[in-house]
Amino acid sequence: MKFATIGHLIDEKSMDFIPKEWAINNMIVSPEKNINGIKGHITGLTLTARQMMELPIEQVREKILDTAIFLQEVHEVDLIQLGALTTSVTSGGVWLTQQNEYKGFVNHGDSYTAAVTCHAVEKALNFYNKEPSKLTLSIIGSYGVIGEAVSKILISKFKKSILIGRRLEKLKELTSKIDGNFQISTDLDTASADIIVTATSHPKALLNPTHLKKNAIIIDVSQPPNLSHEVCKLRPDICRIDGGYVEFPVKHKINIPGIPSGKIFSCIVEVIMQAMENDRNNHVGSIELEHLEKTKNWGRKYGFVINELTNFGKTIN
Numbered sequence: 001m002k003f004a005t006i007g008h009l010i011d012e013k014s015m016d017f018i019p020k021e022w023a024i025n026n027m028i029v030s031p032e033k034n035i036n037g038i039k040g041h042i043t044g045l046t047l048t049a050r051q052m053m054e055l056p057i058e059q060v061r062e063k064i065l066d067t068a069i070f071l072q073e074v075h076e077v078d079l080i081q082l083g084a085l086t087t088s089v090t091s092g093g094v095w096l097t098q099q100n101e102y103k104g105f106v107n108h109g110d111s112y113t114a115a116v117t118c119h120a121v122e123k124a125l126n127f128y129n130k131e132p133s134k135l136t137l138s139i140i141g142s143y144g145v146i147g148e149a150v151s152k153i154l155i156s157k158f159k160k161s162i163l164i165g166r167r168l169e170k171l172k173e174l175t176s177k178i179d180g181n182f183q184i185s186t187d188l189d190t191a192s193a194d195i196i197v198t199a200t201s202h203p204k205a206l207l208n209p210t211h212l213k214k215n216a217i218i219i220d221v222s223q224p225p226n227l228s229h230e231v232c233k234l235r236p237d238i239c240r241i242d243g244g245y246v247e248f249p250v251k252h253k254i255n256i257p258g259i260p261s262g263k264i265f266s267c268i269v270e271v272i273m274q275a276m277e278n279d280r281n282n283h284v285g286s287i288e289l290e291h292l293e294k295t296k297n298w299g300r301k302y303g304f305v306i307n308e309l310t311n312f313g314k315t316i317n
């Protein structure tokens with residue numbers, strides 16, 4: 001299988017960090033990568049996160065489909081991973097699987113990202129020597145693709161959880177799928193949380209100092225991040241942790257703006273592992289926990305795991 005990831009720009013400045021030769025007809029397409037025999041391309045739309053969420057959805061979807069068809073026809077790609085907000089605007093990738101013009105497989109990469117997020121939470125608790133049964137957890141974006149899986153896995157381990165989202169009916173739907181002591185909220189009700197997981201499609205930072213309890217730990221999975229450098233500086237007591245970064249051999253370095261050397265997003269790794277396993281299936285929409293477990297085994301098998309916690313790429317110690 002030949003893979004391609006389709007992402008997008010984080011903001012206007014992102015283009016400055018992308019090699020000029022990657023820009024092709026309003027798309028970003030890397031030269032072919034060869035990762036231990038698996039070939040593929042890192043690609044993206046030239047839209048910023050804000051444009052992804054603010055332009056009419058049909059327009060953004062058309063650009064995603066055009067890119068998928070280009071990759072299929074010109075580069076013989078048959079496995080596409082929808083990166084960052086391309087998942088949010090395609091109903092978790094389901095929409096792309098319904099387009100006849102693209103004939104390959106689709107993966108949102110969120111299964112391994114949800115697994116890695118839960119692992120980051122576990123590592124953070126060990127690092128700070130904290131016991132989840134005494135703590136309050138808050139998940140922002142709790143009924144999203146990643147948020148739902150993380151909620152199902154983590155809530156029963158914590159003393160109390162606050163599940164946050166913008167739509168009350170979707171929060172109510174989520175409550176029938178999870179066990180544990182939790183409440184739901186359409187407000188950014190995180191000020192009592194000891195640990196916060198962000199997994200939103202909000203196109204910029206979301207949390208300000210008043211949302212953060214003293215010494216709170218924030219696993220920030222969202223891309224763009226939901227907790228900014230500036231807030232981290234204003235609140236030295238809190239600990240922000242990059243969600244979703246895993247180890248990746250430096251020799252295969254992929255020039256994605258903001259990614260530290262030796263790391264890569266877990267969603268990109270998921271599709272590379274799927275190609276390595278020749279798993280000829282779509283993995284879109286709500287996450288099957290059985291598949292999530294499978295991606296954890298793949299991660300261990302290929303060494304794409306979290307070895308250290310980082311904040312904006314810097315090791316936390």
Ligand SMILES: NC(=O)c1ccc[n+]([C@@H]2O[C@H](COP(=O)([O-])OP(=O)(O)OC[C@H]3O[C@@H](n4cnc5c(N)ncnc54)[C@H](OP(=O)(O)O)[C@@H]3O)[C@@H](O)[C@H]2O)c1
Nearest residue numbers: 084088141144145146199200201202222223244265266267
């Ligand atoms: N680090 C990594 O390796 C990695 C990998 C994959 C994805 N990601 C990032 O993870 C995030 C989630 O991805 P996903 O695929 O799970 O997206 P998703 O399925 O679209 O879920 C995002 C959720 O966020 C909610 N949301 C948006 N703005 C919000 C706000 N202001 N307050 C509360 N909730 C809000 C949305 O609610 P509505 O549906 O009501 O709008 C939606 O339920 C994205 O930022 C993505 O880029 C990171």
